Amino acid sequence: MKKIEAIIRKSKFDEVKKALHQIEVNFFSYWDVTGVGNEKQGHVYRGISYSTTDIQRRYLVIVVSDDFLDKTVSTILEIASTGNVGDGKIFVSDVLDAYRIRTKENGHAGIN
Amino acid sequence: MKKIEAIIRKSKFDEVKKALHQIEVNFFSYWDVTGVGNEKQGHVYRGISYSTTDIQRRYLVIVVSDDFLDKTVSTILEIASTGNVGDGKIFVSDVLDAYRIRTKENGHAGIN
Amino acid sequence: MKKIEAIIRKSKFDEVKKALHQIEVNFFSYWDVTGVGNEKQGHVYRGISYSTTDIQRRYLVIVVSDDFLDKTVSTILEIASTGNVGDGKIFVSDVLDAYRIRTKENGHAGIN
Ligand SMILES: Nc1ncnc2c1ncn2[C@@H]1O[C@H](COP(=O)(O)OP(=O)(O)OP(=O)(O)O)[C@@H](O)[C@H]1O
Ligand SMILES: Nc1ncnc2c1ncn2[C@@H]1O[C@H](COP(=O)(O)OP(=O)(O)OP(=O)(O)O)[C@@H](O)[C@H]1O
Ligand SMILES: Nc1ncnc2c1ncn2[C@@H]1O[C@H](COP(=O)(O)OP(=O)(O)OP(=O)(O)O)[C@@H](O)[C@H]1O
Ligand SMILES: [Mg+2]
Ligand SMILES: [Mg+2]
Ligand SMILES: [Mg+2]
Numbered sequence: 001m002k003k004i005e006a007i008i009r010k011s012k013f014d015e016v017k018k019a020l021h022q023i024e025v026n027f028f029s030y031w032d033v034t035g036v037g038n039e040k041q042g043h044v045y046r047g048i049s050y051s052t053t054d055i056q057r058r059y060l061v062i063v064v065s066d067d068f069l070d071k072t073v074s075t076i077l078e079i080a081s082t083g084n085v086g087d088g089k090i091f092v093s094d095v096l097d098a099y100r101i102r103t104k105e106n107g108h109a110g111i112n
Numbered sequence: 113m114k115k116i117e118a119i120i121r122k123s124k125f126d127e128v129k130k131a132l133h134q135i136e137v138n139f140f141s142y143w144d145v146t147g148v149g150n151e152k153q154g155h156v157y158r159g160i161s162y163s164t165t166d167i168q169r170r171y172l173v174i175v176v177s178d179d180f181l182d183k184t185v186s187t188i189l190e191i192a193s194t195g196n197v198g199d200g201k202i203f204v205s206d207v208l209d210a211y212r213i214r215t216k217e218n219g220h221a222g223i224n
Numbered sequence: 225m226k227k228i229e230a231i232i233r234k235s236k237f238d239e240v241k242k243a244l245h246q247i248e249v250n251f252f253s254y255w256d257v258t259g260v261g262n263e264k265q266g267h268v269y270r271g272i273s274y275s276t277t278d279i280q281r282r283y284l285v286i287v288v289s290d291d292f293l294d295k296t297v298s299t300i301l302e303i304a305s306t307g308n309v310g311d312g313k314i315f316v317s318d319v320l321d322a323y324r325i326r327t328k329e330n331g332h333a334g335i336n
Contacts, residue, residue: 017148026148027147029171031171035251035252036241036252036253037250059253063203073323087325088325088326089323090322090323091227091321092320092323093227093317094318095205096114096204096205097203098202099189099204100201101192101200101201102197110202139259140260141231141260210313210315212311213305213311214309216305
């Protein structure tokens with residue numbers, strides 16, 4: 001079981017959600033966060049340098065079984081990207097167990 | 113040390129908090145998130161199908177010592193449940209260390 | 225790769241951000257949460273007992289390479305502290321992988 005944390009542009013959220021749905025990743029949680037960067041992250045557009053300091057981001061938490069990890073990550077990498085600095089990050093970590101509260105099922109049965 | 117992440121109905125929060133208090137789990141953090149599901153998660157009430165897509169949930173993070181894990185999970189499973197779809201999830205993961213900022217204590221002394 | 229979750233006083237955020245910047249920890253995410261405590265956490269000020277129940281906190285998530293862990297934790301411990309109860313917590317956990325969405329780089333190259 002793995003936890004995927006994706007910090008993406010809010011403007012990319014609907015597309016990402018739809019793409020996840022298409023690979024049958026239907027359940028996740030999200031909230032809005034502030035991302036801190038520094039001036040090195042600024043980009044230049046028409047000669048003006050834009051700092052990406054303290055920008056609004058959307059934070060997604062998606063817990064998946066191990067066999068869903070690769071396709072979930074590659075879907076986010078593909079769909080959340082614009083090619084400009086500040087497209088965001090994906091972090092992957094281990095999850096020991098998952099429970100569905102309604103049925104008290106855990107393990108594989110607890111995820112989806 | 114374990115991290116328990118519980119995504120529950122907001123309407124169940126006060127009861128869960130009180131029940132955690134009774135087993136001496138007194139400290140945790142929470143915030144509100146949106147939960148994404150799909151139509152399969154809809155339920156039928158008086159003949160009308162309700163989708164649970166994009167519902168408001170409360171996200172709790174509770175870091176406990178290993179000997180508190182089982183009772184904390186079973187308390188949430190019991191108290192946060194209504195028996196209807198959408199009661200939420202509990203995820204358990206490992207925590208390497210905890211620090212109390214005021215005293216700089218870590219390890220077991222850093223948790224509570 | 226490690227994930228540092230720091231739950232700090234909002235009033236300490238600007239100082240912490242600046243101190244992190246000075247040790248070249250330039251990227252992280254944050255949002256506001258509520259911290260639950262109990263009356264044991266109350267403190268007495270001029271004879272009046274203040275409960276720290278349900279106080280507003282700022283939650284920081286900082287993913288760093290292993291060689292940045294110690295200085296990041298010690299910087300937060302030093303700067304976020306006031307010496308009064310309720311200064312907050314730091315939790316450390318493992319991260320398996322990090323991806324930069326723009327370039328699809330992962331591993332060490334995916335963090336900063
Ligand atoms: N190490 C980190 N820990 C926690 N959150 C991070 C970290 N790095 C970035 N973030 C979050 O991800 C958001 C987007 O980061 P960003 O896309 O600028 O990453 P980047 O590595 O600087 O990539 P780019 O070079 O494309 O700008 C940040 O605003 C912040 O919320
Ligand atoms: N795999 C997941 N990763 C992250 N968050 C999830 C995941 N599954 C569910 N959630 C969160 O938990 C909330 C509640 O999920 P829900 O109770 O509908 O789970 P479920 O497995 O569909 O159970 P039920 O069959 O009882 O509906 C969701 O709205 C979402 O916020
Ligand atoms: N075990 C925990 N799990 C998750 N969050 C926690 C935990 N303990 C504390 N927190 C969060 O950290 C915030 C600050 O905690 P606090 O500083 O009161 O910790 P403490 O251990 O009681 O230290 P002190 O003795 O200095 O008060 C809480 O409001 C809560 O948001
Ligand atoms: Mg950047
Ligand atoms: Mg459901
Ligand atoms: Mg306290």
